[in-house]
Amino acid sequence: MKDARVALFRKTLEGLLESLDATVRLMRWAGGEGVPEPLKESASQLVVRLGTAHRLTSSSFVGSAVDQARVNVMLVAMRRLDAAYVVYRQGLEKTPSEKESAADALNAEVDEVKGDSRWRA
Secondary structure: OOOHHHHHHHHHHHHHHHHHHHHHHHHOOOOOOOOOHHHHHHHHOHHHHHHHHHHHHOOOOOOOHHHHHHHHHHHHHHHHHHHHHHHHHHHOOOOHHHHHHHHHHHHHHHHHHHHOHHHOO
8 A cells, every 4th residue: 555645745845845946947047938837836935845845854754664764765865865955045145157056966866756657656
């Protein structure tokens, strides 16, 4: 039997990844066209998704060994993304090159978490 809580952790992590990616894309948006609504919507949900991730990382999970291992990977990923977002926000208050560097670092963290297959299944 699959633990439905694992799906909640996965959905939270996926939403957080989506919102962080959208946030960086919006910061870099330089088109003459308007920003697509789905991109704006995803970025606008970042604070809520960070709050949900924070609540989950502050709780404990008890389940099967396989589920616990998968959830632990997701929790570590959420903490890493949260820390990367804090650094990103601090970088926005600096020079344009530091701002771009902060966006690159956040984007790299997002890509690394997306590429980690241990939390998917």
